[in-house]
Amino acid sequence: MTDASSGFLAGRAALVTGGSRGIGLATAEALRAEGADVLVCGRSRPALDQARSRLEAAPGPGRVAAVAADVRRHDEAQRLVAAAVEALGRLDILVNNAGVGRFAPIGELSVDAWVETIETNLSGVFYCCRAAVPAMKRGGGGWIVNVSSLAGKHPFAGGVAYCASKAGLNALTESLMQDVRREGIRVSCVLPGSVNTGFGGGRPSPEMDWKLAAEDVARAVVDLLRHPARSLPSRVELRPSTPRK
Numbered sequence: 001m002t003d004a005s006s007g008f009l010a011g012r013a014a015l016v017t018g019g020s021r022g023i024g025l026a027t028a029e030a031l032r033a034e035g036a037d038v039l040v041c042g043r044s045r046p047a048l049d050q051a052r053s054r055l056e057a058a059p060g061p062g063r064v065a066a067v068a069a070d071v072r073r074h075d076e077a078q079r080l081v082a083a084a085v086e087a088l089g090r091l092d093i094l095v096n097n098a099g100v101g102r103f104a105p106i107g108e109l110s111v112d113a114w115v116e117t118i119e120t121n122l123s124g125v126f127y128c129c130r131a132a133v134p135a136m137k138r139g140g141g142g143w144i145v146n147v148s149s150l151a152g153k154h155p156f157a158g159g160v161a162y163c164a165s166k167a168g169l170n171a172l173t174e175s176l177m178q179d180v181r182r183e184g185i186r187v188s189c190v191l192p193g194s195v196n197t198g199f200g201g202g203r204p205s206p207e208m209d210w211k212l213a214a215e216d217v218a219r220a221v222v223d224l225l226r227h228p229a230r231s232l233p234s235r236v237e238l239r240p241s242t243p244r245k
């Protein structure tokens with residue numbers, strides 16, 4: 001734990017999808033810094049190995065695990081949740097962060113790109129939640145935080161697939177929140193604007209410092225978990241304070 005951390009998540013177990021880089025990795029680091037055991041997933045094994053080494057070197061007393069899984073596949077999502085319970089002994093926190101961005105006008109957007117976007121950003125979240133809710137109920141409750149986007153609220157040209165996937169995710173989140181809130185599972189979504197990661201290709205760069213940092217989004221996720229059990233902040237919007245004109 002760092003000096004600034006309180007360790008309020010000690011003994012808690014967290015699964016972060018898409019935790020091999022970007023916002024997911026920063027979130028796993030932040031959860032670990034607060035004492036949680038964390039398991040990250042992604043599709044690329046080398047990227048996961050790197051993430052695991054980085055997490056193990058970061059401050060935090062908890063366990064670290066990394067599992068290769070493709071959230072677009074229902075069976076893999078189920079296996080992922082089972083692996084988290086097996087490795088960490090329980091599941092208290094699920095951060096659905098894995099996502100892809102394919103941007104093009106409709107005539108140039110392939111059917112494959114549409115399917116990949118909807119399956120990753122929307123169906124994948126459904127599969128992970130469906131697998132995780134019974135495990136959380138067994139443990140007496142938990143948190144599900146879905147990393148959505150302001151694009152789900154403010155659609156733009158070239159974003160037919162991405163904006164639709166995140167609008168659907170916002171609806172899924174609010175519906176699920178009402179399904180499980182009385183069972184001690186609090187569901188919320190974080191809607192970031194532009195974040196300086198390699199999302200959609202490219203790399204994070206100093207020229208993009210005007211954007212949010214992955215750590216800013218991670219902080220918003222961890223702050224949600226600090227709320228007392230009676231309080232459920234169900235949606236957080238987060239944007240760069242000085243956007244580029």
Ligand SMILES: NC(=O)c1ccc[n+]([C@@H]2O[C@H](COP(=O)([O-])OP(=O)(O)OC[C@H]3O[C@@H](n4cnc5c(N)ncnc54)[C@H](OP(=O)(O)O)[C@@H]3O)[C@@H](O)[C@H]2O)c1
Nearest residue numbers: 018020022023042043044070071098099149194195197199
């Ligand atoms: N960056 C932004 O400007 C921004 C803004 C608003 C919202 N968001 C949202 O934030 C989330 C994270 O974005 P990021 O910027 O951190 O992107 P990123 O750096 O590209 O990271 C995406 C992560 O998701 C994983 N992933 C992708 N498809 C997957 C699949 N089918 N199964 C399992 N893991 C998968 C990737 O690993 P593999 O490729 O190895 O699978 C990687 O770990 C996304 O949901 C995105 O929509 C991003």
